[in-house]
Amino acid sequence: MDDLFDSFQHQPPLWGPKSRIGLAVSGGLDSMVMFHLFLRLGKTFSVLHVNYELRGMESERDQTFIQDICARHGITCLIHRANPNLYASHYRTSVQEAARNLRYAWFDQLLESEVDTIATAHHQNDEAETFLLNLTRGTGISGLTGIPRQRSGIIRPLLFAPRAVLEKYAAAQQIVWREDSSNQTDDYLRNRIRHHLIPSLLAFNPSWLATIQSTQARLRVAEDFLRQGIARWKEAWPTQPNGDRIIPFSSLTGFAEPAATLWEGIKELGFSFAVCEQIARAMQNSQPGRHFDSSTHRVWVDREILVLSEKRALAADAVSIAHPEGTVVGPHGQLYIKTGVPVIEPDAALAHLDLDLLHFPLTWRTWQPGDHFRPLGMAGTKKVSDFLINQKVRRSEKNSVTVLASQGNIIWLVGYRIDDRYKVTSTTRIPITFRWTPKNE
Numbered sequence: 001m002d003d004l005f006d007s008f009q010h011q012p013p014l015w016g017p018k019s020r021i022g023l024a025v026s027g028g029l030d031s032m033v034m035f036h037l038f039l040r041l042g043k044t045f046s047v048l049h050v051n052y053e054l055r056g057m058e059s060e061r062d063q064t065f066i067q068d069i070c071a072r073h074g075i076t077c078l079i080h081r082a083n084p085n086l087y088a089s090h091y092r093t094s095v096q097e098a099a100r101n102l103r104y105a106w107f108d109q110l111l112e113s114e115v116d117t118i119a120t121a122h123h124q125n126d127e128a129e130t131f132l133l134n135l136t137r138g139t140g141i142s143g144l145t146g147i148p149r150q151r152s153g154i155i156r157p158l159l160f161a162p163r164a165v166l167e168k169y170a171a172a173q174q175i176v177w178r179e180d181s182s183n184q185t186d187d188y189l190r191n192r193i194r195h196h197l198i199p200s201l202l203a204f205n206p207s208w209l210a211t212i213q214s215t216q217a218r219l220r221v222a223e224d225f226l227r228q229g230i231a232r233w234k235e236a237w238p239t240q241p242n243g244d245r246i247i248p249f250s251s252l253t254g255f256a257e258p259a260a261t262l263w264e265g266i267k268e269l270g271f272s273f274a275v276c277e278q279i280a281r282a283m284q285n286s287q288p289g290r291h292f293d294s295s296t297h298r299v300w301v302d303r304e305i306l307v308l309s310e311k312r313a314l315a316a317d318a319v320s321i322a323h324p325e326g327t328v329v330g331p332h333g334q335l336y337i338k339t340g341v342p343v344i345e346p347d348a349a350l351a352h353l354d355l356d357l358l359h360f361p362l363t364w365r366t367w368q369p370g371d372h373f374r375p376l377g378m379a380g381t382k383k384v385s386d387f388l389i390n391q392k393v394r395r396s397e398k399n400s401v402t403v404l405a406s407q408g409n410i411i412w413l414v415g416y417r418i419d420d421r422y423k424v425t426s427t428t429r430i431p432i433t434f435r436w437t438p439k440n441e
Helices: 002-009 029-041 057-073 084-091 095-111 124-137 163-173 189-204 208-235 258-269 273-284 384-390
Strands: 021-024 045-051 077-081 117-119 245-248 291-293 297-301 305-310 319-321 326-330 333-339 350-354 362-366 402-406 409-413 431-437
Touching (some): 021 095, 029 163, 045 057, 045 095, 057 077, 095 117, 124 189, 208 258, 258 273, 258 297, 273 291, 273 297, 319 326, 350 409
Parallel strands (some): 021 045, 021 117, 045 077
Antiparallel strands (some): 245 305, 291 297, 326 333, 333 431, 350 431, 402 409
16 A cells, blocks of 8 residues: 555655645544554645534534544644535535535645645545446536546545445554544435445446456546637637637537537536536527626627627626616616506607516616627617617717616617617516606706
């Protein structure tokens, strides 16, 4: 075991002679074996422990156990307390994902100050579990390539060993560890995979763990080729003066799976595969004007292109409109809002829209570069900037032009034109009227 550990960390080296190493130690079997191996190396290191406070006194005893061992060996022990339940509730994620995010956020802080390298105790079984977990949930090729041996200051020096080898080594060396009671339940998908699926696969093929690692090595080669190809494809996307990227439909429709291809190109911007499938359907069904958002970017569907834009922060003078009745006063004047009013003669200061198509609260703000809408009577979208140029709006007046938006979609370029998709039609049940009075009136 010691020889295998030494060989693995040298091919190529996982740390340098002067590296400040921190060991992520939970107190369980895997991390305590790693702790013991580093002791035997005689390498100076510190111990990093996260107390998630999820198991009451059991979590406190884990922390005390680690602190006592570090004290006996004269090793620096850094403790971090985190609240995964609060994080999971706020970000609507699982407690396990919350714990992982909090752990690695702390690691990032430590890598900026306390240590150069952080070692985690992931082993062969963890790789297999992650492979099956991602396969069960659905993933691309990157989700099947395994846990990286080394990335961004994080190293995994035990990936060469299955858990059974770690158990045997711990017994031979009389290593003491603490068992996390949550690992024994089937409450989590990973645990069910660990307790039931992997033993069944090992019954079919006793060498299955090694087989998976070999398969993942080949997948990593395929992923590398894919990454290079995607990078070359993205380099060909034209860039607009305002920073928008143009993705021609023709660059996607030549692939057997346009949605999957698009996802590989924009997933790093936070777009899910499901959203990319929706974009592909909007392309296929000729739905110009639709847009799809990630937390930081937006994809607009135009006639023959997709427009990829970075979201701009709302202007400081943006006003939220919570109700479909009343008067709203903002920096650019006021809006009088009334539902059920019959449509009267067109007036640039009036907007008659279909209430059922709107989602409150609305946002009233100044227009921003990259804003699109579908002017009344047009089949496709148009940039607000281009519309204002066509309307011969003087440069001095452009900065004061505002838009009214619903869920990020412009429904009215205030004082100029409504969006065609929100107009009143013969099927409208409840019309809503907005009357704009400029500030100087």
